[in-house]
Amino acid sequence: MIKLENDKLTVEIAQLGAQLHSIRRNDNQVEYLWQGDPALWKRQAPVLFPFVGRLKDDQYEYRGKTYYQTQHGFARDREFKVIDQTNSRVVLEQTEDEETLKVFPFAFQLRIIYELAGDQLNVCYVVTNPDSKHSLIYAIGAHPGFNMPLSNDSTFERVQLSVSPAEEYSRIVLNGPYNDSQNPIMIDMQKPLTINHDLFKNDALIFETGGAKFTATLTDPVNNHGVHVHTLGTQHFGVWSPYPATANLVCVEPWWGIADNVNADGKLLHKQGMHRLAPQDNDTYKFSIQPF
Template identity: 65%
Template sequence: MITLQNQQLTIQINELGAQLHSIKRLDNQIEYLWQGDPASWKRQAPILFPFVGRLKNDQYSYAGKTYHQTQHGFARDRQFNVIEQTPTMVIMEQHDDDKTLQVFPFSFNLQVKYELQNNKLAVSYRVINPSADKTLIYAIGAHPGFNMPLTKAGVFNRTKLSVWPAEEYSRVLLEGPYNDLEHPQLIDMKEARMLDHDDFNHDAIIFKTDGGHFTAKLTDTVVNHGVTVDTFDTEYVGIWSQYPATAPFVCVEPWWGIADNINADGTLLHKQGMHRLAPAEEDNYKFSIEPF
């Protein structure tokens, strides 16, 4: 387990999946990050790569071959290696090998950087295409879960969600695990809304953010503590909690990609939300978490 600390925050990160394990403020010692529970959702903050969401039949085709891939890709279940570390920052990476090439026929180098910046945790992903001649096709996203409520005194339906810009958004609906981008609904976020488990009866609330700066704030209104997640250049941001079985957490998920469409034909070159990275190029993605 890797620990980062400054005068305001202490963060723990698991080298398996480079997954956040703990987020605490030193002044209140509240655990903001969901601690995982095999009875509900065992994960805490997985990195989604090289896919976001589910593929139809958990498979896709590329260059005449069919590949099997489970929801959200494989990065979350693989070891990351530390390549640089200070008391307040760590950079970790994983890259392709014989095992990944069996399910994803591309070379890649995926780096994640966690850095404490005063009262914020800045998270950035760097995707590098080391190939000399092949375009890398991928999606990437984050899936951090936060304890809601934050203390035993709280209750889930006293969780307030507010967003910035505070306006109407196009909400992407899901049919099962697949997106129905062609039939969005408007969701009015001019005012904050109190969450209830039933809000997730059709899975995640997905905001279509179209590459803008989007902020989601979760507040446990019983204790007036919570988290602010700032996202940058995202295509979508998902808000999710488990349903119909319920648990006391809410995820705020910056996505640069999306699950298969309900009409997807399974061909990787046709898949929505995929990024194309030319040989020897790189791309960068970022968001931040501020517990308060």
């Protein structure tokens, strides 16, 4: 397990999937990150790559060939190499190999940088296309789960979700596991939303953020502890808790991609929300986690 530490935070990261394992503030020793439970949700903070969400029939077509790929891609279940590490920063890397090429016919380099900066954990995904001829087509996203509530005297139904800017947002509704972006509904986030398990009956709440600066905050009002997730550049932002399971868990998810549309034709070149990275080029995606 990789440990990062400064005077404010102590963070642990696993090399399997480059997944966050623990986030604690040094002044209160509260564990903010969900610790995983196979009966409810076994993961903690998976990295979503090269797809966000589910593909129709778990498959897609590219250059006349059909490839099979499960929800959220393969990066979360594969080992990352440590490229560089200090007390407060680590760089982890995953690249293509024979196994990934069977389900995703592209060369890639995915680097994940975790860095402590005061009371924030800054996360940066760097995607590089090493190919000299072909574009890299992919999506990427984060899926950190947080313990909610954060006090023994509180309940899940007291937890509040607030966003900044506090305004009305277009919300994409899921039809099964697929997005119905042609028929969005509005969600009023001018005031904090008190959550409950039924809120996630139809899966995640998906906010259309349009790439603007956006912060989602979970707060346990009993002890006023919580977490801010700050983003810039995401087109979509998901908030999710397993249903019908009743886990004390809420995921706050910056996405640079989205599940297949209800009308998707299965062709990768037509898939909604995908990025196209030119040969020898790279791109970065950033967010930060600030526990309080």
